[in-house]
Amino acid sequence: MTLNEMGAAAQKAYRYLSNLGQTHKNGALCAVAGALTAHTASILEANTADIKNACEKGMKDSLVDRLRLTPQRIEAMAEGLRQIVELADPVGEIVESSLRPNGLEICKKRVPLGVIGIIYESRPNVTADAFGLCFKTGNAVILKGGSDAICSNTAIVQVIRSALAGYAGQNGLDPALLSDSISLIEDTSRETTKTFMRLNTYVDVLIPRGGAGLIRTVVENSTIPVIETGTGNCHVYVDEFANIDMAVKIIENAKTQRTGVCNACESLVIHRNILKEALPPICTMLKGHNVQIRGDKEALSVVPDLAPATEEDFGTEYLDLILSVKTVGSLDEAIEHINTFSTGHSETIVTQNYDHARRFLNEIDSAAVYVNASTRFTDGFEFGFGAEIGISTQKLHARGPMGLKELTTTKYVIYGNGQIRQ
Known part of the structure; x- marks a missing residue:
């Protein structure tokens, strides 16, 4: 035919x-x-x-x-x-x-x-x-x-x-x-x-x-x-007011449950004030899943054995066991970075601060924006559509x-x- x-x-x-x-x-x-x-x-x-x-x-x-x-x-x-x-x-x-x-x-x-x-x-x-x-x-x-x-x-x-x-x-x-x-x-x-x-x-x-x-x-x-x-360069932002245990679990699910899907996390953004406390346990967990972590200079200063990240890494959908890490000094900087490098798919903030959560929801320009949840939920089945x-x-x-x-x-x-x- x-x-x-x-x-x-x-x-x-x-x-x-x-x-x-x-x-x-x-x-x-x-x-x-x-x-x-x-x-x-x-x-x-x-x-x-x-x-x-x-x-x-x-x-x-x-x-x-x-x-x-x-x-x-x-x-x-x-x-x-x-x-x-x-x-x-x-x-x-x-x-x-x-x-x-x-x-x-x-x-x-x-x-x-x-x-x-x-x-x-x-x-x-x-x-x-x-x-x-x-x-x-x-x-x-x-x-x-x-x-x-x-x-x-x-x-x-x-x-x-x-x-x-x-x-x-x-x-x-x-x-x-x-x-x-x-x-x-x-x-x-x-x-x-x-x-x-x-x-x-x-x-x-x-x-x-x-x-x-x-x-x-x-x-x-x-x-x-x-x-x-679209493609999914999805971000998890660990705010300075994040619960670190929650952040580790969300990142583990978002990155490692299934790596070859569009709603998997590809980029980690983390606030400078929580970097020394949060990054080591996050990296330990990710390395346990054989994830290669590519960090900026500040991330490398905390966990020296990371691979150095390039500007290209921050905009890449890997669909693989690779993750980029970007350090920011404020919520404004996090929002600006994500809106610059995002493909408009799914982003999440891990925070206990209501005002930061509200601003993230309002100012991130993506199809799905989360507070304290994995990006892996951006899915028709999970949203109750039966399929997508x-x-x-x-x-x-x-x-x-x-x-x-x-x-x-x-x-x-x-x-x-x-x-x-x-």
């Missing part, structure tokens, strides 16, 4: 799906969730081939972990779909309404975006998450995964399409139109990717999920409107974890009884 044929099929599927009732959408999602767990063995077999290829190419461990599926991760994919079922369907919601003096009733309601294209790297769980959120909101989705996960993505999409066709056949729906609500571009070449980015005749919005290089390529080459899901399509770091049309409402737009519906404009 050519890209144009795939796009045309997706448009037809979107029009069909956008008029499908909530009962059938939820029923189909439950059928897909059951099929994913039932076909765990075949999905894992495909994933094993991807893992083997990745290891042979020398992919670093943190990125192999993003690629790897396990029975538990497949069950989590299925559970994400079940949680989406339990969420309210935003399609058809009346956002606002007003009655004009001439008797016209003007209503603004939520409707699907249409056909959503998603270009993403490695993580095969994105395949199921993206399908579930798009399907629930009446959107068709065309997926373009990376070559690293092609076997896994193909297996998952085959299971989803088969489950949709089966559900449709059992419930008097159109199997072809329902299964065409998800499609996968299996050609992983750059030429095909660039052609896809110009498929604006059929695709209404394009969402890239991956590293800075992928996102930049999509933004620079797409003729389709783009929602950027990505973390948007731009300001239009969505920001932060993108759940169901972020995959809708609005249109005006006007009720009259014969009015004409004078």
Whole structure:
């Protein structure tokens, strides 16, 4: 099937799906969730081939972990779909309404975006998450995964399409139109990717999920409107009024729980007044996890065996067991440093000072800003969305974890009884 044929099929599927009732959408999602767990063995077999290829190419461990599926991760994919079922369907919601003096009733309601294209790297769980959120909101989705996960993505999409066709056949729906609500571009070449980015005749919005290089390529080459899901140079700021034990635990979780994800901490900012007390136990903990710590001159004066940090380190999303350390002399300096080097994803302050916490929340310009909590919570599942399509770091049309409402737009519906404009 050519890209144009795939796009045309997706448009037809979107029009069909956008008029499908909530009962059938939820029923189909439950059928897909059951099929994913039932076909765990075949999905894992495909994933094993991807893992083997990745290891042979020398992919670093943190990125192999993003690629790897396990029975538990497949069950989590299925559970994400079940949680989406339990969420309210935003399609058809009346956002606002007003009655004009001439008797016209003007209503603004939520409707699907249409056909959503998603270009993403490695993580095969994105395949199921993206399908579930798009399907629930009446959107068709065309997926373009990376070559690293092609076997896994193909297996998952085959299971989803088969489950949709089966559900449709059992419930008097159109199997072809329902299964065409998800499609996968299996050609992983750059030429095909660039052609896809110009498929604006059929695709209404394009969402890239991956590293800075992928996102930049999509933004620079797409003729389709783009929602950027940005990179994550996430910061933890240890304020002079921090509880040090709390800071150690938050940094441990934010940096070491999973290093290859966008909400992992990459940069530690620490106040000079607490540096001598806080940095040694933080470094001891991090070294226990084999984290390489790159510090500025003041950090090195306290813990001499750190690697020296460069200016480039402060702006780098490592996705690895590496962390930069910047010493500051005030909250103002911390806020300025973070706003300068942040990618606008997630930042947290560890402090017992209410005024410092309030200022941090108000003055840090990122999608998610925390007080005394790990940045690892910036996640659709953790925010109660059931799953997410990505973390948007731009300001239009969505920001932060993108759940169901972020995959809708609005249109005006006007009720009259014969009015004409004078």
